[in-house]
Amino acid sequence: MAKIKESSTQQSNKRQATLECPVSYVINKIGGRWKPLIIYHLLAGPRRYNELKKAIPPITEKMLIQHLKELETDKLITREAKQVVPPVVVYSLTVSGKALMPVIQAMGKWAALESNATPVDTYGLFS
Amino acid sequence: MAKIKESSTQQSNKRQATLECPVSYVINKIGGRWKPLIIYHLLAGPRRYNELKKAIPPITEKMLIQHLKELETDKLITREAKQVVPPVVVYSLTVSGKALMPVIQAMGKWAALESNATPVDTYGLFS
DNA sequence: CCATATACATACTTTTTGGTAAGTACTTGT
């Protein structure tokens, strides 16, 4: 999927960082371009693949499943496929995923002070 | 320094993300490979260029100043150069930089639950 | 007058991440 060179300096530095530094650890899990948005939508409840796709228009299908898969292997979300045609696949946050809430809120507070932009909060999760 | 193509899809996606999503906003500021570590050391007090370099052995000088400059333009740290030879340059966190503390602590708590690794806390800032 | 110390700068390459475009399987509706 994404060919990584385990032996590279970059990989070993990254590994060290995520082992020693909690911040790097977290960023490593939620740091993909679209991951925060995916998590945001799932915080509002389980979502089908297509619902996520429509909720995040600029994302490509490749990036969407790629991130979904990574989030799944990191155990932040679960994938549930119903054996029907056309397929129905529902993604939900795990307990770990939901536990990110305080982190996200702390970030939200800081960003509110520092940034002059008004973030989008479709579901009113932060109001 | 790092040639960016303002017109690229990646850049416009990134811009949108940092405008609309507080999490992306924060990650954009502290998401460099070594930035969390640099911030960690500066949380313990102002540090000279060389002190940071020694405190973070695997970092290269290129990455160190690159990140320091980015953190400076993002107003998370300040640079103070004394006009002497050999040069003395001291970096310190700004008020914004120090205000990251709650974010870092929230991340620390989450990582403590999720990760089985024991993070390094040289200065005991989290104990 | 040569090495040392400090705080960088610069050219280049590798590695990783993100984006584009096109295709697949399977079934229901027309």
Next chain:
DNA sequence: ACAAGTACTTACCAAAAAGTATGTATATGG
């Protein structure tokens, strides 16, 4: 027979981030 809907997959290419290696200025100590 064929288009449409769903949830993907794959090959390829562009862009960004990180790393390697080397060079710079200035003054002081030996």
